Amino acid sequence: MPGMLDDETLQIFLEEARDHLADIETDLVAIEAEGGKIDLDLVNKVFRGIHSIKGGAGFFGLERLKELAHVLENALNKVRNEELIPTRAVVSAMLQAADVITAMIADPSASNGMDITEPLKLLASIDTTQMHEILVQRDLLTTDGRCIFNIPEADIERAVKGGKYLFILEYDLISDLDAKGKTPYQLFHELERTGFLMETGFSIGGDGDILATSEILPFFALFATVLDTELIHDFTGLATERIHLVHAPKMMAPFIPASFPAPPAKPQEHVPVPVVEKDESVSDDSAVTSAEPISSAGSAEPHPVSLHAGTTQRAAASSPSSLRVNVKVLDTLMTLAGELVLARNQLVQKVAAKELAEIQTSSQSLSLIISELQEAVMSTRMQPLSTVFGKFHRIVRDLSQELGKEILLEIEGEDVELDKTVIESISDPLTHLVRNAVDHGVEIPADRIKAGKNPQARIHLHAYHEAGKVVIQISDDGHGIDVQAVKRKALERGLFDANQLDAMSQTELVNLIFLPGFSTASAVTDISGRGVGMDVVRTNFTKLGGIIDTNTKLGEGTSFRVKLPLTLAIIPSLLLSVAEETYAIPQVNLVELVRIPAAEVRNRIERIGQALVMRLRGKLLPLVRLHDVLGLPQQYRHPESGDVTPERRSRLEDRRGPAQEETQEERDRRTNKDRRFHSASAISIAVLSAGDFQYGLIVDKLHESEEIVVKPLGRHFSNCSCYAGATILGDGQVALILDVIGVMRSMKLAEVSSTNNIEALEAERAAARLSQGDIQSFLLFKASDHEQFAVPLSLVSRIELIESTQIESTGGRRSIQYRGGSLPLLTLDQVAKVDPLSDQSSYFIIVFAVNGKEIGLQVSQIVDVLEAGADFDEVTFRQAGIIGSAIMAGATTLLVDLYGIVKVIAPEWLEHPDRLARLGPLKVLVADDSPFYLKQITIFAKDAGFEVVQANNGLEALQILEREGSSIDVVLTDVEMPLMDGLEFTRKARKLKAGAKLPIIAITSLSGDDAVRRGMEAGVDRYIVKLDREKIIQTIEDVLTARRR
């Protein structure tokens, strides 16, 4: 490689080539559209571009590139001369060649290894005469007989048409260019001004290694011009012996044809022998030595060859990427820099003089200049949208051809400018939208005619400014989005149920297409069915801080509107902190800020399964703690002292104990009113939107909004998806910028509790409440990692969180000091064969009462509270302390027999209820349709010393009552039963002689004043909740005692 062909020169060439190629697709498509009516300016423009690429390629030894460019140039020339009509096939071949050229420019070092047979074949096939022409080569010699160029005959003829001279100009790169500080590029431009530069090349001569021996580096240019030898001498400043005339008009000057006796090493004739080897013309023997392929070009990283080297790829390929900046902008920058220096000088002086007032003025003017400077620097990054829009002509053309559609693509506002990074990132999602419009949006001509539309469909791309943002609109006049189809699809996919869908507005329904895995196209096609859905499109735009919305009318078309910020480099953001660390969140992701006063925490925040949720205007919003996101230890800030201590609560919602403690807490709140005013115990939540998903981030403190400059994080953080970058705050500290989507992913929020899940869960609960079955609330808990247990919530008095150090062991029994007394503690594994209680520093205690005595069940974890029917399996898992099992919250759950446990561990706590014995032997009629409850209540009653008669429904109970009559002392009846319900039974029983004064106790899971009132109206004496043994026995005692009196 000649030394001067450094990276910089190559970069200039590549950049120019990219510029030429940028518009080539659009231009070629336009040429095709014009058809026979050749737009000469346009063809010339493309021609010139390819021509100059060819010239540069020759100079850098990019032989393949040169060859391909050359053939393409020939084809274009034919079009220019109206010898070739730019039909679809012709333009397709040209486009493909342009694609390969683009790929070569993207990776020049690999270009010589690329296969160009395909585009060459295609180009040859469009014009059969051309291949022949390429093959007829002619050697062109210098006056002293050196063979420098080997050029197709036809090219020479074309070049000298119109009375031109053809020269071989012999430059010396070292003395003619390098010494004068000229680049080869400048030279080319100079020459092109007065003629046509056909070919360039190096020769180090046939007589030895000039490079090694001399300070001359010859460089040859084949130049066709109207200037004669003398003028060329004046123009180029080359010595006449270095200007070799090879062709003069009208044979007036020495013309040295190829048949002229050539140097000994050369074959005499080189004419119409078909060339077998493709690159023979350049790898010809001693005379022409091609420059080495560019292999050491430092910036040319290998890139895969792609036929669809789009804008982004080109941008990615050019690393270090460079940017063209308007000179005016540079001037402005210069001016501002000058002003900045002046302002600084002033400031320095005034600071030295300690003139405060003056310093203030200086600092004001300084900040003014800096703002302007910021704006100007930002503007250097702005690029027109045409870089993205340009490629859509090609895409629409190719796709419509493939799909048999006729489409007119209209583009408006390509000169709207956006930040370079934004431009690069919107290319893919926009392409997707355009492809979608072509594939799914518009109909085939036949259908359009049927619908009474113009057979040619219209796709309109429109970019414009709106309120400091850029809006890009992609609209088509196709058949629009079929909302009913969307609905069906959503139903099919099980994303929503029919009721939910019916409740949705048109817009909401249309927006369903942005859900993951949603596609309305009935067939997956090559064009859009690439597994990339609209959800990805939306995510991409959202990442840029953009918003996309949809407008569609069935039969008339669809329009997508994308709103984008102008830049990403400086973004408004919210600062917040957790554990003394400050973080920034982009304002675009911020929906609102919520502060929950301490007093409302319990009401507003709850836990569903493992997920924390907040009620916000009737909806459930999943919450995450930034603490957890970052893996920080939990800390608690004392409201008054501000001291930070490790958090003792393991659950946020435990701020107010569980349900049963509410009354106690209410009292506390009233007596201790100022509690709620401690802001430190309030919770600050930033509600964030990550695409279609919203969640709340719990932080310690919310700070102010600030415009921040986004800076990248180093490569060591490539695995930290939670951060979008970093920024430097006013005090010089670094603050990390949170990536809203990354945080969501890292917390697996979407999986645990997507909005749908929560809604579904809510719906399930509501449905469960509504259904007529025996529904009860259960408290789900765990004592070890695996097994899940449940107890009826109605039996639970309270739940307490204790430290394991609080547990005392006395006389073989464990207890804690509790409310001035001692609370005995039990564990499940003391009785049942279950996994032992896991070892923890703190435990939950489920407090329940037996015979008026409180007992605590020690468990490791409270899972949930949920409502479930009486669908219990009382066989499979039945054992001491376990009544039965059921599937709850997706897991097999053992129903704990609290009473049974106590009976095993401390039977003395259940001292025989002789108070009932006082009343004499008693017979109780139990009516329940659920075998499980029937059995449970029977056990309770028998334990309490009753004789029991069972009935499976109201009718059976009534028959028993009629039959046995007076021997029954008390009736316990379920309310909801088949055949005859409890209330009906009561009404009928009251009419019987035996039943008129009989104590009837309704035991039910249905609670609420209404249910109680209806029960009372029917004539029941008491109304109590199932499975509460204590209460059942107590109630029996009460009613019987009352009756006896």
Add this chain to the structure above:
Amino acid sequence: MEPSNHAQQLELTSFFVGDLLCGIENSRIREISNIRTITPVHHAPPEVCGVVNLRGQIMTVIDMGIRFGKEPVQVSRQTRILVVNDGQEDVGLMVDAVEDVVSASHEALESPPSNVSGTSGHLFQSILKIQDDLISIIELDRLLKIA
């Protein structure tokens, strides 16, 4: 980096990580900075103690103590950050104290043992013996490769 030449002198900056005296070639060190506030980055590899503001650029800082599988560097008045460039970006190496600038000839270098006082030898390119001291010269490219 200049190709090593036997005639050339090796210029090193020596510093302590714990009680281990290490060296990095001067040509690889851009500057030595005083300790400044380091912003922790959670979920980062343990060796990375955070990021600092180096004249407007965000620079990753590596705790050399942890990198060597030892105690983390205890921040004191002696603590320094050596700014090195790994070809892509500046990286700060937090060390306990910077000791000296040493020059030595290449002949004085010995290949490192497989274990340099508890730290895997592959992080060092050679050992330099100077008077009574041994300076373990760090193989910087390997050091900066943190999974």
